Amino acid sequence: DTEVTQTPKHLVMGMTNKKSLKCEQHMGHRAMYWYKQKAKKPPELMFVYSYEKLSINESVPSRFSPECPNSSLLNLHLHALQPEDSALYLCASSLQPQGADTEAFFGQGTRLTVV
């Protein structure tokens, strides 16, 4: 199994809603990541989890709350988002977390629209 699975594929939410994005991998990877990608732009790193602990938060607003319940799962909890938060949210994982020569595998993303 070499997949990173993200659900849902599409999500439309109001600015007062609370929703969660989910990510799962069964490759035994110990690092997991959330990226945000706006149209025609490269992915931008949001969070890094290393051995289930948050190791990097790229100054992301608190309306985005990550969670890593175990080594295979990564969630992104969303609350009180703004329309400008609409984007493709990508989850990725890699075998090793620290500056190692190891590629990140990406999921297909969740297309989020905030109305």
Added chain:
Amino acid sequence: GESVGLHLPTLSVQEGDNSIINCAYSNSASDYFIWYKQESGKGPQFIIDIRSNMDKRQGQRVTVLLNKTVKHLSLQIAATQPGDSAVYFCAENPRGSNYKLTFGKGTLLTVNP
């Protein structure tokens, strides 16, 4: 500041031709580079990587060249096919960065049949 960028935002080629996508980087501490392919509506897909102790690496129909002197990276795709149409990103991982992959702007490759 440090950045990873691309020389050409778009590239259009004929089916069967070879494609070359370029990338410039400015962080001399970068020691690992990856090329990703992203098709419309999908996540980035790993193509090939190269470490800074190498100048060239070949995969199936793809070759990555690294010129550390001028901080330049290129991806060569042989016999380009319509299925190669996508946005291609280079990404760098500076040494000791705790795996903060930094992506370049991306190049849209269009293959004409």
